[in-house]
Amino acid sequence: MLRLICQRTFQCANFAPHCKTNARISFSRCGYAAQAAAAAPLGQHPPVHAERPNSEFDSHAYAAMLQHCIRNGDSNSAMGLHCRILKKGGCLDLFALNILLNMYVKAGMLSNATTLFDEMSERNTISFVTLIQGFADSQLFVDAVELFRRLHREGHELNQFVFTTILKLLVRMGWAELAWTIHACIHKLAHGSNAFVGTALIDAYSVCSHVDVSRDVFDEIVCKDMVAWTGMVACYAENGCFEEALExxxxxxxxxxxxxxxxxxxxxxxxxxxxxxxxxxxxxxxxxxxxxxxxxxxxxxxxxxxxxxxxxxxxxxxxxxxxKNDVVPWSLMVSRCAQSDRCEEALDLFCQMRQAFVVPNQFTYASTLQACATMERLDFGKQIHCHVIKVGLDSDVFVSNALMGVYAKCGKLENSMDLFVESPNRNDVSWNTMIVGYVQLGDGEKALALFSNMLRCQVQATEVTYSSALRASASLAALEPGVQIHSITVKTIYDKDTVVGNSLIDMYAKCGSIKDARLVFDKLKQRDVVSWNAMISGYSMHGLGLEALKIFEMMQETNCKPNKLTFVGILSACSNAGLLDQGQAYFNSMVQNYDVEPCVEHYTCMVWLLGRSGHLDKAVKLIQEIPFEPSVMVWRALLGACVIHNDVELGRIAAQHVLEMDPQDDATHVLLSNIYATARRWDNVASVRKNMKRKGVKKEPGLSWIENQGTVHYFSVGDTSHPDMKLINGMLEWLKMRTLKAGHVPNYSAVLLDVEDDEKERFLWVHSERMEFALVVITGD
DNA sequence: CTAGGGTTAG
The missing domain is CATH 1.25.40 (Serine Threonine Protein Phosphatase 5, Tetratricopeptide repeat)
Incomplete structure (x- = not known):
């Protein structure tokens, strides 16, 4: 056992700072007297010494005086005493020498302690334990273990003090697993019943999660004291055995x-x-x-x-x-505020804490920066960045990650990237922060590039990494990278992870593979509210409203409580599928049975559902009932419904509201123009177009694209630039014949230009999505 | 004369 410890000791000897070699002085030479005199200026000798300068003391009296000095933390006086003792030829016995040794240890003067220890003519266990303690307190673990080995080799008594000291030493060295070797020795010498030894063992086993062994040790302690009980409670609490701890x-x-x-x-x-x-x-x-x-x-x-x-x-x-003078409770408060949507309070606390002269640490800065990021307050973030540089915490990985987060959240990805590149010790979180930053900015391609770079650099990806990369694929509606990421996760432990699973459901749904989304959903071991929401809104965006409602029924059989987003999914499912009665029922029960306050999204869904079902009056009434200012989205929904039902007047009002809030909105201009076109009010159409021109509003042309064997093909309406245009036109012609034969009647009213029907027909056929579809049929993909 | 237990985190 001991050999094992010693071998390890030598292996890491070069890592331990060593001060033994520094100016080692000998107490038997006169050099010490000068040092002691320098350390103890005139008039600062202990009172005993000053009062009775000529009297003789025996070892016992010196011991008592030294103890007095240790108790008062007066090492100068103690050294003066030592000096005096040496002058008289060193008359101390082992008892007094141990006290002197303890004095040097307590004063942190380890080289003096070592010299004294080496020059003692005899030593006992107490001498060893005292110096081991000194080494341990100064992080000189290698010396401490070496001394323990020597104690054992020289045959000194292995008492309870030795065991408690060495066990604590092992824990501090991160070698708590070696406790069992010491335990064997303790058992042989029957020290296990001692409360001190037992508690030290409990602590060591607790650190390496051997809760049951800890409990056995606890049960063997004969006279359990408060500390032993407390140690066992802490062991349970730290290892997740919370019921046992309370019991x-x-x-x-x-x-x-x-x-x-x-x-x-x-x-x-x-x-x-x-x-x-x-x-x-x-x-x-x-x-x-x-x-x-x-x-x-x-x-x-x-x-x-x-x-x-x-x-x-x-x-x-x-x-x-x-x-209020410790940084920890302040940091805790700041961090919890930052995490719970009370970001102003977090910043406020940070200021208060500085006014109370409490020095923030890396945790405080990281949490405060998190609050800045959430509030997207670049100005505060920059100020704190300055503080951080001043106090030299910018190299801390938590702090620099938090700084990257602030810049990313405020749209300054270049600044985040600079910090990322310069960061001396970036970790997986740094990579994740950058990836999430690009995802949030809507640059899915950069996010995916960073993700593959991360894998290439052999950085350990986590559930956050995979879920962000999947979000990037989803935002690109790119199934291929999504599937690749899925297959990577299958090789790791993360494919069972709820967070990754939720992102997979979302990715498959948004990339058009609703069946795969359902497959992932069915295989998830642990579903949280996000999983249910992802599946519900997945079905909803695929127009499978009834499937979405079925998932909601399943959800209610679990004890997972639906939240705000669940009902956004449900209501949009109803409105996409035109399920008017269900939608209204869910809207009512949301408030009554689920304690969810309706928000803008819920109202938007309901306005759209009522409107598209032809109840434009009810939609207007609902808008009037909204307890807050209706958003652009609500008016857009009403406008959309008006387009369907050709309600020119209401449509005009809705469009007016939208354009008040968002004057440059191209889609609203187009919808308004479309309403007029449907009503054949071409003069109004012209005035809307003129208005757009005046305001510089341009309609973004609709684009369709499809990836085929690694190449992305783009189409816009009437586009003839594709190299296989002839083939595509041929296929369109063929499709047209087949659909007409099957009874298809072109909906000319979908073309909202004042042109003849045959021209409208052509517009319909060169629609970008149709060309894309034709290409798919040609290539047989 | 020597010895045993604890807080915060992106």
């Missing part, structure tokens, strides 16, 4: 132990894990009774709990009661 907590209280601040932090963590608000509140009650509310850690745990449960008021109350 043990109540057991210890029944036995009569009074929990302390450490116990409370552990048990509160368990309450958070269980999402048990009531238990948490009763623990909060105990905290107040035991007067631990002002404790930093207990307070932080309470803050964590209330902010996670969304109890903003209670969180504020706790925060009020807390000490």
């Amino acid at each position: 043990l907590f109540s057991q210890m209280r029944m036995i009569g132990f009074k929990p302390n601040n450490y116990t409370f932090t552990g048990v509160l963590k368990a309450c958070v894990g269980l999402e048990a608000l009531n238990e948490g509140k009763s623990v909060h009650g105990c905290v107040m009774k035991s007067c631990y509310e002002g404790d930093l850690y207990v307070g932080t745990a309470l803050l964590d709990m209330y902010t996670k449960f969304g109890d903003v008021e209670e969180a504020r109350q706790v925060f009020q009661e807390m000490p």
Whole structure:
């Protein structure tokens, strides 16, 4: 066992900073006296020394004086005493020498401690443990382990102090797994029943998630004290055994132990894990009774709990009661505000904290920047960027990722890219931030390019990566890359992931493969509200309203609660499929049964549904009932309905509303012109066209495109530029004959120009989508 | 004379 530790020790010897070699002085030479004198200026010697300069002390008296100095943290006086002892020829016994050694350790003077240790004529376990502790406190783990090895080799007693010290050392070195080797030794020497040793073991096993072993150790402790109970509660809480943590907590209280601040932090963590608000509140009650509310850690745990449960008021109350000089509770508050749509409050807290002279850390900056990103406040973001550079935190990966997020969210992708390129330690989140940035900007191609670059650079993709790349494919309506990403995820653990699954459903739906979307949906192990919403709106956008409603019925059999977006999907499904009665029923039950307040999107769907079903009057009435200012979308929906039902007057009013809010909207101009055209009011058509020209509004030409064997073919109306135009025309001619034979009658009214019917017919046939379709038939794709 | 437990995160 020990050899194993030592081998590891030597392997990492070059990583440990070493101060032993620095100016090692010997206490047996006069050099020490000068150093001690320099360290202890005149008049600062301990009172005992000053009062009785000539008296003789025995070892015991020196020991007592040294202890006095340690208690007062007065290392200067202690060194003066040591100097005096040396002058008299060093008359200390082992007991006093150990105290002296502890003095140097506590004062952080490790080279002095080491020299003293080396020059002691005899040492015991206490000497070793004292110095091991010193090495451990100074992060000199290699020296600490080496000293432990020497203690064992030289045959000193292995007592409880040795075991607790070495176990804690292993945990701090990240070698908690080696606890079992020490445990074997402890078991042999029957120290396991000791509460100190047992608790150290529980802690070590807790770190490497051996909860059951921890529990066995706990059960073997003969006299369990408060710390042992607390350690076991913390072990359960940290390893996700929240019920067990609460159970043990109540057991210890029944036995009569009074929990302390450490116990409370552990048990509160368990309450958070269980999402048990009531238990948490009763623990909060105990905290107040035991007067631990002002404790930093207990307070932080309470803050964590209330902010996670969304109890903003209670969180504020706790925060009020807390000490305000530590950065952690401030950071926690800022971060929770930033994550819960209270971004102004986050910024406000950041300012308050600076006024209270609390120095922000990387967490504070990252959260504050997150708030800036959400609010798209580039000005604040830039200010904080300056702060961050000033305090040198711009190289922190959390902070630089958050900065990239701010610039990306504010549309400054170039700035994000600069930070990304310059970032000395970028990680997967940095890549994800850039990919998401491009997706949000609508540049799916750049997002996908970045994604493949990321894979090439062997950066570990996460569920966020895959879901963003899938979003990019969806936004491009590009099935091919979407399928490729799907097949990559199948090779990883992420194809079972809910977030990735949801993006797959959305991607397949938006790329036209609704069957594949359903396949992914059916295979999902864990469906959340997003999964249901994706499937519902998928069916809705494919015009499969009844399928969408079936999914909603399935959803109601689970305990997944529909949200705002669910009903946007449902209502648009109804309006796409013309399901008037169902739509109205769902709109009503949304408020009555599901506690979802109708928003603009819901009203838009309903206006469109009522309008397209011919109830233009009801649509207008609904618009009047909207408790807030109706958006452009609502008026566009009404306008669309007016176009269908040729209601020129209402259409004109609706278009007027749209153009008040969005004067450059080309689609509305065209729709208005179309209404007039349908009514054959060509003079009005002309005036709309003239108006468009005057305002510089241009109709974007409709484009259709299709990917065939790696090439994308684009078509616009009447376009003759395709190299296979002759073939396409031939195919169009053939299709025309076949459809006419099958009884198709061209809808000339769909062409809204004042031309003869045969010209209208030609327009209909060279429509971009038809040409695209013809090409598909030709190539047999 | 030596020793045991804890908070925040994109």
